[in-house]
Amino acid sequence: MNNPERLRQTLMKPFRSRRLSIQSLEGRRLLAAVNVPDDLTSAPDAIVSVPVNIDSATGVRAAEIRLSYDTSVLDLDADDIDFGSVWGTGNDTQVTANVDDAAGTVVIFVSASSELTDVSGSLVELPFSVASDAVLDSTTVLDLTLVTLNEGQISVDPAPVSGSDSTDGLITITAAATGDDSISGFVYADANNDNAVGTGEAIPGVTITLTNTSTGAELQTTTDSDGSYEFTDLAPGEYEIVQSQPVAYLDSGVNELTVTLVEGTTLDDQNFRELGLLPQYIFNRLHTSSVLPVGSDTWKDAITDINAFAESTASASSASSVAAGSSVVAASTSSSSGTESTTPATSDSTASGEPLVDEASTSPIASTASSVAAAQTAAMGSPVGSSDDDSDETAAVDEVFASNLF
Known part of the structure; x- marks a missing residue:
């Protein structure tokens, strides 16, 4: 049975309306997906560059990244870690890294003075050295354990966690790759002191020796009529390039170069400069x-x-x-x-x-x-x-x- 008094009281309650609020773009909580590729490959006794990728770097000006790896398969030097592609030329980009090689952990801080635009690519690049005894066709996990963007102001989704998840990377150990990597340069007499190969400055017939410092394998070639030399079909790794000092020229003092060849790259302009004919x-x-x-x-x-x-x-x-x-x-x-x-x-x-x-x-x-x-x-x-x-x-x-x- 209806109660007239209760109905009257209900109707007499003040009406409250809800206002629509507009949140500014700056106040919105941005999202980004960060991960390590799971399709990386490398040969034993080689170097593989591992990127930590982001799908959209809008508003990012700083990142903290933590990662763990298997030290029996991989090795990493903190000094070799570099900022990634999203930072462009990186004129003011700073990278600080700490590597605990015993524990197999990496902590990286990367930052710039201004926020990034809507670009995708890598936040950092980590050149891992693969052990010489790494088993072919085996895999090793790169466990992305933490990513913090702008001190937490930008959320990472999915958030990396310690242990297996979709943000982790994977490296498959394959046979040594050949045919893609090369090292080249010039030998020249820089008599006009402009640090460039000028007309008539090329030195032909100079012996160049390339040594893979990990395996000890050596290759030799001589410079062409334009002073150029090139080594092709190289596997990634550490190399030493040695020039046999040309007898007829004033020695500039630099006859050895040490380089790191990363898989899928070409190293040009590994030049040897002399000071002119005696x-x-x-x-x-x-x-x-x-x-x-x-x-x-x-x-x-x-x-x-x-x-x-x-x-x-x-x-x-x-x-x-x-x-x-x-x-x-x-x-x-x-x-x-x-x-x-x-x-x-x-x-x-x-x-x-x-x-x-x-x-x-x-x-x-x-x-x-x-x-x-x-x-x-x-x-x-x-x-x-x-x-x-x-x-x-x-x-x-x-x-x-x-x-x-x-």
Whole structure:
């Protein structure tokens, strides 16, 4: 039975309306998915680059990442960890990493001064070294245990946890990959001191030795007519590149390079820079119209002949350089910009750059130097500055030295 009094009281209650609220974009809690790929592969005794990927980096300016791995299969150096692709050039991006190799844990902090836009890619890159005894066709897990974005202001979904979950990565151990990785560079005489391979500066015929420091395997090649060398079909790993110092050139002091080759990459510009031809190897034939212009095929042929001659007389040339060390200099010459580039000199030289030899020297080593000079004259023509120069060659000589080549 209806109660009239209760109905009256209900109708008399004040009506309360709900207001719609609008939340600002900045106040919304953003979401991002972060994970490690589960389709990574690597050979034993190789390096595999492991990315920690994010699907959208909108608003991200800092991240804390924690990960664990199997130390019996993988090894990691904290100094090798780098920021990932989402940070662009990363001019002000900072990475701090701590690796406990005994426990197999990694803690990484990466940050920048400004927030990222809506880009996807890797937050960090971790180059793991795979053990040489890793079993083929086996797998090893990369357990992503924690990811915090902007100190928790951006949620990660799904959130990584310790143990198996969908954010974890997986590396499958496969046979050594070949055919994709390569190392290349140039050997050149940087007489104009611009740290670039210029016209006529290439050094052909130089022996380059590549050693895989993990396996000890060696490969050798020689530079081409343009001064270039290349090693292909390489497996990832640590390599040492050694140049056999070309006898005819002033030594820049750097004849060894150590590089890390990551799977699927190409290392270019692994260059060796020398300081120019030693003056005793600057023969008149380099200043004749039959060889010029600098950098032509005939020029390259002449340089190849000089290099071969220098190598064939290496022992005598070494003895010669001891007695006539003050003669092994290059003259100060003007560059195209009008500034001067000077190779340190310990004796006088003529305006065209030819050395002045002390004719009063009568030591046995000086006699050896004289015999080498005689052999040079017979095989290659006279060195620059000899008495058989004539005025017709002046323009050609000026072209070589004005170009700051040697």
